[in-house]
Amino acid sequence: MDKYEQVIELAKRRGFLWNSFELYGGSRGFYDYGPLGSTLKRRIEQIWREFYVIQEGHMEIECPTIGIEDVFVASGHVGGFSDPLCECKKCGEAFRADHLVENVMDAAGTLSAEQLTQVIKEKGITCPECGGEFGEAYEFNLMFKTTIGPGTGRQGYLRPETAQGMFVDFQRLSRFYREKLPFGAVQIGKSYRNEIAPRQGVIRLREFTQAECEIFTDPRDKSHPNFERFADRELMLYSQEAQEKGEPFRMTVREAVEKGIIAHEFLGYNLALTNEFLTKIGIDPTRLRFRQHLKDEMAHYAIDCWDAEIEMDRFGWVETVGIADRTDYDLKAHAKVSKTELYVYVEYDEPRMVTSFVVKPNMSKLGPIFKGKAKAVSEALKQLSEAELSQAEIKVTLDGEEVSVSSDMVEFAEETVKVSGEAIVPHVIEPSYGIDRIFYGTMEHAFEEEDVAAKEANSGLKGAGEAQEGDSETAVETEGKAEGEAEEETRLVMRFSSAVAPVQVAVLPLLTRKDLADPAKEILAKLREKNLLVAYDDSGTIGRRYRRNDEIGTPYSVTVDYATLEDKTVTIRDRDSMRQVRAPIEGIEDVLHELIYRGRNFESAGKPFNF
């Protein structure tokens, strides 16, 4: 049983993740988040908001998950988010049709499915596996289609990324931010890709959650106003060059930008911010690195792109965040399709005097004479030089036909005008997070199977230490077999940081008796008033309940015992050390709040109880 299996097993059992539609047999590529999973995910998203919305000031927007066709025509998803596939009739193997014909012709990537089918037939291309004949090539588009409105309606698609919403709303956003670069907007929401073969649990879903941030920057200045904040932070970088050698290296953001490894400060800052976020939610820094896209893997419009990769036991290094400089590609694409200019007017520090030669055709005179051609004539006039325009009879050529225009029909002059700024199409810096993968990474990195006996010895815990001497032979056998019958002195612990833990405090009466339950319920109410995520648990022995809470990663447990009735104190147990302190009920909610949110030292929370 590898770690993935263990984590998924626990996740299913404890209400983190379930296969969707299980009642009906399920469907690949869809997962439900159970009560704890849903809470954990929300808390991760909430911290993301704290980073990007509150700290960075990129406001959140919410766009429909269904988009109309134009949006995805502009973004390139209708045309490009698909691959021509072709299957062998004999062995059933599927191949990329364009790859099949690559050797016999150029520009195979530009052919349609019909053309590819044609070429494959003509050239007699057969299956490289079994030599069988190929069927027809077809386009497989990864977007989910839907119909908007009744009847034949209007073609719509479920969005394959949230990013397009921010691009489409660019003008509104620009106005909202009072037209000052840089500005950004974020969106957290579902996106959809009709993956051919989703696998690997929550790593590749057909419906998934993205948290994307689009920062519109001045293309001429990609320095970051707050660069110093992270300049001396060391990141594990796996640059293009490093990948050739297979050796990632640690380097400060400042040095990487100075050496040109990271394209510019803005990207460098965002890499560091991502690093900060991922470690904050509990990703192990030693299993986190930033890998630069290789030249051939980078989207054609990107200048530089880095993936934050998290190392997972079964899957190796998994891309969880993409941080790219998408340049002006998206805005230009939408400008073209929508026939609307998308830019920000940037004022110069000082207005500039610009001298230019200006031609002003007099349309009220040209019009009556040239009628339908007047527009073309005026355009042609604008192309002429001063010398040509100075003639009494000005000659212009329209479609090879020479036309003369009398000099009173056009004015021209060298003009000097004050220009106070220019229209700039911003470049987009995009950190794009795959929340589901990060969720799983958080689970796996928090997961630990721990030897309790050793733990008790190390922590100096008093009590049940002597329970059983696990004989060492058992341990050796367990290695090979992993069949549950070996006596295991282990506990499963999810070491969630208290920032993300779906349950922050468990309140446990030592025994199920009214005199213990009553004070426990009072404490429960006090903690809830403090907005803590609390669970009450009175079923089974106390040890079992501690284990249960270890498994779901509850950082602290409060236990009400008979001493509570005498001196109004309870014990607080720390999940990781398993140590307990005894503290008064009075003010317990503040103590726990400080432990959870203020990083208060556990042992300062009360008197040592079991160590």
Place this chain on the structure above:
RNA sequence: GCGUUGAUGGUCUAGUGGCUAUGACUUGGGCCUUCCAAGCCCAAAACCCGGGUUCGAAUCCCGGUCGGCGCACCA
């Protein structure tokens, strides 16, 4: 999408054609004056779906669904 392999309570599992389907853990109710899985009593809970063969199918056959693995795919 192809090949391969598997699917029994919440979890792990026994069962290879024959009564009410095995066991453990877990879970729920109760007992217990005391703190780190396995204390006591009681209870709940399963043969992936659809066809076929058969007097009879969890078991054999076919198809599907879901999971693992390999290939392909993942702009």
